[in-house]
Amino acid sequence: MPINWNRPQPAPQAVWRVVNANFPSTGFGGIYSPRNIRGRSTPSLHAEGRALDIMLKAADPAQKIIADGLFRIFTDLAHQIGLEEVIWNKQVWSQRHLGVHPYTGADPHTGHMHIGFTRDGSQKTSFALLELRVAVLRTGVDELRKASGGLA
Template sequence: MLVRLSALAVGLTLSLSVAAAHAYESPVAYTAVAKNPADALAELPLEEPTYDPATRCSKRPKPGMTALVNWLGRHADGVFWGTYRCEKWGKGSASLHAEGRAVDWALDVAVPAQRKEAERLIALLLAPDKLGQPQALARRMGVEEIIWDCGYWGAGMDRFRPYSPCLSKKGKLKRKVNKTIAHRDHLHIGMTKRGAAKKTSFWTRRASS
């Protein structure tokens, strides 16, 4: 069952104007991809889309996040930029980084090969598996949000939407945004609590309890 699609998703997309949505181009096509690791698990029950907001700062290492970073190191180009930082927005509201449930992976949109790699990773995470189950790898890994190049995807969304820090007060995409704030120099991947605890089917290789 979908858990509160983001108080925290950085206030991201629920109030977008039609104009902004039309001006924004999604980075991927959301179609099946070759060699999808989720295909090997397709017979197991697939996790429901879930968004777990962060509420506090917690330095405690998260085994699922460590596993995701190691997986990226083996299967993707790019550079690890970090996971934990105590980033709070108010009482009971924080970045997923504050709970160690998000990783920043350095890839630069201005470098064609790096942009292509980021888009390959996003396409892989959000592709359907061989049974047609959508966003299969993201759900099995416990990935609940992705931010890249002024775009945001969160659990329960069918596609990327404009990322709110890149929008003007009129809901249009800004021409100039800080490169890091816009996530144009890194890919952000956030995890659910179960994913970060390494308790989802991609990590356990069995049905989630």
């Protein structure tokens, strides 16, 4: 069966479930959306349903701790997960330019994290190592919250 690219692909859906199960305070920002990258004439990976937006605010200290931790996990595991690009808080990791670089696009991504999958990666449904790393992050954030009397 040919893949239908006009719908949300399996990997971003599965990754959203992992993130939201561990961090219910995160918001779903969408997967499939037939549109271009903001400020450009190139289609977004959302146009093929192979990107996930997670709503998190860099200006909110509690959310920034979670988002920075997730960004680290996604960039560490990018090749295993099958990612093409990860954008968060004026930083980007991409397959084309390895490593984390300043992001200079029109949207600074301070209100959401963008996780884009390769076409192959977008069809994956099991993410054991990601699940483990996200659960470890949740435990760490919980401990931090307890240690700071609920402030973090």
